Amino acid sequence: MDNGRRWWLIVVAGLVAGLYLFQSVGYEAGIALIAATIAGVVALKWYRKRNPPPGPSVRCVRCGTTLSATARNCNQCGSASWTYIN
Numbered sequence: 001m002d003n004g005r006r007w008w009l010i011v012v013a014g015l016v017a018g019l020y021l022f023q024s025v026g027y028e029a030g031i032a033l034i035a036a037t038i039a040g041v042v043a044l045k046w047y048r049k050r051n052p053p054p055g056p057s058v059r060c061v062r063c064g065t066t067l068s069a070t071a072r073n074c075n076q077c078g079s080a081s082w083t084y085i086n
């Protein structure tokens with residue numbers, strides 16, 4: 001399945017879900033639900049931007065450089081040995 005066809009399916013599925021929503025709860029409630037969903041997603045993104053989830057801090061054993069939690073080896077000295085700070 002190519003990418004364009006997948007997007008088309010997602011759009012159609014969204015339209016069908018939207019129509020079903022409007023039919024079952026009514027036009028105003030449907031609009032309110034969609035608005036609340038969008039507001040929730042925006043609020044969550046805004047919250048995540050301001051408060052990124054704290055990952056474990058990683059430090060190189062050889063040179064002491066602070067590394068990202070997903071780093072496989074040190075970007076300063078190339079050592080593959082690292083330890084958690086806390």
Ligand SMILES: [Zn+2]
Binds near residue numbers: 062063065074076078
């Ligand atoms: Zn290092």
